[in-house]
Amino acid sequence: MSNYYTQYRHLALDGARPAPTAQEIAAIEALLEAPLPPAFLAFLQVANGAYFDYTCDVPDGEGGVEKMGFNTFFSADEGDFCDETLVGEIRAARKHMSMPAQILPFARDGGNSMVFLDLTAEGGGRVMGYVQELPGWTGRRAHGFIELAPSFDAWLDSLYIDRDTVLDELEHSVSEPSHLEAMAQWLDIGMPAWRQDAGIAAMFALKQVQLYASEQE
Template identity: 35%
Template structure:
């Protein structure tokens, strides 16, 4: 397991830890799902298949009433740290989806779950021949007092995993929370410098925001 804090891929910062890519595990997964992994997603796994991708995307894409949501918890190729295909692994999530709550909400035939967020919203790759590699998102419905989306929604958000990455953005609320966790650290601390690089690239002008300037800084 690599101890790198982050890696860059297509201009997006992927956070570790980074399990090694094992071609044998990709073959095991492909045999069970009965389809090949989309090329763009496999390239991502080979180069930067880390644990978190702290970005968001508009859902439904291009709609005036879209919401900005992220799917930051990436599922892992191969076995988990406990040595099993369990929670948080691609194969474990694929196996569990057919018998879990998700099956009651989403027609899972031909879909491979690849990421989730803390609210249980899930990101999928389409493995069907006609739409191989398309990226879909399932988001839960909200109670009436919380917003206009009363029912769960499954929607396509990108034609490929590369296109999905290219459309990601840093949500300003997440930026504020993340910076608040490191603002008081030593300016030379590796994690703080990592967060600064993430913000500098994905949210230009963030240093001028009030939340970036209202916390005491350690001398640099």
């Protein structure tokens, strides 16, 4: 069986670059004007530029949450501007969002919503989300800056695999046996009890049968 992911705690990471060099860390911290927290540095060692398919609950301002995925983690590579490197995204946030020093954008969703580490004295290492406003016809959503967790570690702990996402991906995205094998590994890491979920287990078994039958044709 192939190994599709690198595991960090309950997170399955895909496509990570090699761990950053001391020089790259120093360049980030110099531009940031703050040291990176140990928890962030530990994650960066294994998740440099990685993708991870997890859900983050963002308060909607009305007592509920919006499920979002800030799944593209920026890399420590040399960068210039809006290029999904930590230094490039710092520069972009300062130019386009008037972001002060000691604020680090570190991941984004599929659009322009991002998550930030607030390393200012007031922020104390909390994680903030910047949620892009949607057009009116899409429905209301909270937007702007929203606190998501008191620390980077707490934010990682809050990430989870959404059940509806699993069912949707099984139905619409899994088209080859290797996709199903990768999904099983993803679930084993991030949702260890998934085989006890009757709905997921039944759809997984059905997809196995379908893919096996198509291979035999």
